[in-house]
Amino acid sequence: MAVLVTGGAGYIGSHMVLRLADAGEEVVVLDNLVTGFDWAIDGRAQFVMGAANDQTLVSDVIATHKISEIVHFAGSIVVPESVVDPLKYYGNNTATSRDLIAAAVKGGVKHFIFSSTAAVYGMTGLAPVVEQTPLSPMSPYGRSKLMTEWMLADVAAAHPMTYGVLRYFNVAGADPQKRSGQSTPLATHLIKVAAQTALGQRPKMDIFGTDYETTDGTCVRDYIHVTDLIEAHALLLTYLRGGGDSSTLNCAYGQGYSVRQVINTVKAVSGVDFRVDEGPRRAGDPASITATGEKVRSVLGWVPQHDDLTEIVTSAYEWERHLMMRNR
Numbered sequence: 001m002a003v004l005v006t007g008g009a010g011y012i013g014s015h016m017v018l019r020l021a022d023a024g025e026e027v028v029v030l031d032n033l034v035t036g037f038d039w040a041i042d043g044r045a046q047f048v049m050g051a052a053n054d055q056t057l058v059s060d061v062i063a064t065h066k067i068s069e070i071v072h073f074a075g076s077i078v079v080p081e082s083v084v085d086p087l088k089y090y091g092n093n094t095a096t097s098r099d100l101i102a103a104a105v106k107g108g109v110k111h112f113i114f115s116s117t118a119a120v121y122g123m124t125g126l127a128p129v130v131e132q133t134p135l136s137p138m139s140p141y142g143r144s145k146l147m148t149e150w151m152l153a154d155v156a157a158a159h160p161m162t163y164g165v166l167r168y169f170n171v172a173g174a175d176p177q178k179r180s181g182q183s184t185p186l187a188t189h190l191i192k193v194a195a196q197t198a199l200g201q202r203p204k205m206d207i208f209g210t211d212y213e214t215t216d217g218t219c220v221r222d223y224i225h226v227t228d229l230i231e232a233h234a235l236l237l238t239y240l241r242g243g244g245d246s247s248t249l250n251c252a253y254g255q256g257y258s259v260r261q262v263i264n265t266v267k268a269v270s271g272v273d274f275r276v277d278e279g280p281r282r283a284g285d286p287a288s289i290t291a292t293g294e295k296v297r298s299v300l301g302w303v304p305q306h307d308d309l310t311e312i313v314t315s316a317y318e319w320e321r322h323l324m325m326r327n328r
């Protein structure tokens with residue numbers, strides 16, 4: 001019996017592979033390396049190079065490795081890219097998930113965990129959201145993920161499978177042992193971009209929009225350490241295996257930080273006063289998105305251990321420095 005992790009060569013999926021392998025679980029990774037790295041896949045996992053929508057391949061993996069759980073991270077993740085290339089997102093997120101779920105149902109997979117996103121909420125005002133907050137995604141990315149949530153609910157109602165949808169807020173930080181971290185060279189994530197700028201890999205960075213209705217005019221996000229996020233996955237797996245009901249859970253700390261606050265924290269951690277320009281808004285960005293995370297705490301008994309922006313930024317910055325030394 002093994003757990004199938006799609007996207008296990010990517011940033012978050014590779015941390016899940018480490019968590020499962022550290023717990024002594026058998027793990028199979030399915031990844032086409034479109035944005036992932038084979039070096040990021042822990043050596044204790046078996047790696048199958050391929051696409052998550054290749055139903056023949058997935059069916060074969062399920063049968064060969066007696067897969068009863070799938071944790072599905074594979075997908076495309078950049079909000080502004082989804083605005084200019086929506087079909088890529090409806091393809092690689094919605095359609096790929098549909099084909100993967102079809103293979104899972106056919107193969108008798110019992111539990112399915114899906115990486116969803118805060119982007120399913122859209123513009124909700126400044127108050128933290130809860131899972132019942134009406135959904136109104138502002139980007140094709142958010143809509144492509146929401147459709148997958150709907151598919152899972154319909155499929156679980158019709159077939160003997162339970163699922164967990166985790167709506168991640170903004171994920172950052174790296175494995176404390178530096179076995180993995182966010183490694184995409186041209187990643188667009190705020191903390192990564194700021195860390196790269198502090199390390200001189202970029203001459204400067206931009207703030208996308210300073211005229212939002214927030215305390216300092218820049219967008220507010222709820223940043224979560226990847227280690228805490230992965231712990232929620234591990235708890236969810238145990239919960240579903242124990243007969244827990246299908247659940248949709250926000251993964252967040254309930255504390256929002258503005259773009260300016262994040263940049264100032266990166267400057268403080270690195271000790272570098274790098275250049276920051278103020279530019280226009282970026283397409284698809286809601287002004288503010290935070291969530292209390294009360295449901296994930298009560299349903300799974302999740303207790304975050306790293307809910308501190310300075311700790312998250314330090315972890316991301318140290319990883320960036322590690323990557324830079326490695327690539328020299």
Ligand SMILES: NC(=O)c1ccc[n+]([C@@H]2O[C@H](COP(=O)([O-])OP(=O)(O)OC[C@H]3O[C@@H](n4cnc5c(N)ncnc54)[C@H](O)[C@@H]3O)[C@@H](O)[C@H]2O)c1
Nearest residue numbers: 007009010011012032033034035036051052074075168171
């Ligand atoms: N990073 C965040 O802040 C964040 C927040 C919310 C949700 N998520 C979701 O978490 C998941 C993982 O994100 P990440 O940050 O690790 O991204 P990532 O790009 O680092 O990882 C994605 C992985 O999936 C693989 N992949 C992509 N399409 C594939 C396909 N069709 N078949 C097989 N493999 C494929 C890539 O090669 C890569 O290894 C995504 O579904 C993303 O939408 C991420």
Ligand SMILES: O=c1ccn([C@@H]2O[C@H](COP(=O)(O)OP(=O)(O)O[C@H]3O[C@H](CO)[C@@H](O)[C@H](O)[C@H]3O)[C@@H](O)[C@H]2O)c(=O)[nH]1
Nearest residue numbers: 077079117118169170188189190193206207208219259282
């Ligand atoms: O160089 C930069 C990069 C980002 N930002 C701003 O920083 C905020 C956060 O942006 P980013 O780090 O790109 O994250 P999001 O667009 O919020 O999206 C991330 O977080 C979502 C969950 O909230 C996930 O679903 C996405 O996959 C993931 O990329 C936004 O207001 C951006 O406009 C800047 O001002 N300058």
